[in-house]
Amino acid sequence: MEKKEDRRVVRSKEALKQALLNLMARKEYEAISITEIVELANYNRGTFYSHYGNKDDLLDDIIAELIRELLASFRAPYENEDVFIISELTAKSVMIFEHVHLNANVYTTLLRSNVIANLREKMFLALKQISMDELVHVDNGINPELLAIYSIHALLGLIFHWVEGGFKYAPSYMQEQLIMIINWRPSEARTNRKK
The missing domain is CATH 1.10.357 (Tetracycline Repressor; domain 2)
Structure with a gap:
């Protein structure tokens, strides 16, 4: 049986995804930093790195x-x-x-x-x-x-x-x-x- 992901994890991942997409609508992907992503998502770098390597x-x-x-x-x-x-x-x-x-x-x-x-x-x-x-x-x-x-x-x-x-x-x-x-x-x- 597939383990259900914690709601907080789902919420933070969704916020990070939306932040990246919002930034990509305004600027080139290569120019986007992780700092910009986490600031827009209202999370910190630690949260980002707990889910993604980059x-x-x-x-x-x-x-x-x-x-x-x-x-x-x-x-x-x-x-x-x-x-x-x-x-x-x-x-x-x-x-x-x-x-x-x-x-x-x-x-x-x-x-x-x-x-x-x-x-x-x-x-x-x-x-x-x-x-x-x-x-x-x-x-x-x-x-x-x-x-x-x-x-x-x-x-x-x-x-x-x-x-x-x-x-x-x-x-x-x-x-x-x-x-x-x-x-x-x-x-x-x-x-x-x-x-």
Whole structure:
């Protein structure tokens, strides 16, 4: 059984995370000091070091929590299914855009900072891993790893385009569009080249 963390520990960690994110919204990550983090969080350096070795550990904790929630939202459509029929996937069952929208401030702050490459890579690797481990496709001659790479890059491309655009569309619209994209099988495309 997993041991429950002390409420004071949870509170202090949450305050430190929020302080770092607030500072990252105003300045470059590299320019942020631990002193600034603890002062904004209203804690002391001893409290910081009782939880984290350095500010990179604090950032990793923020990203790890975000990715845990991201993976839960990714799994939502199939977590209680023995066979996941993709063609029957409904827009309402897609929860990943709800997760991103719920954490809009965190994603926006991380996106605008110079740590975004780290976040993108960790999100990609986590989603690729569960896609390959948990979703076994019928053998159709397509390399499963290449299929996972293609699918996850496409999904993350949509997500980050949406975040970069300031959440121009509602999560429900993004869910509907994703379902349409997944089910769209074009057989031809008209060219628009001048002759």
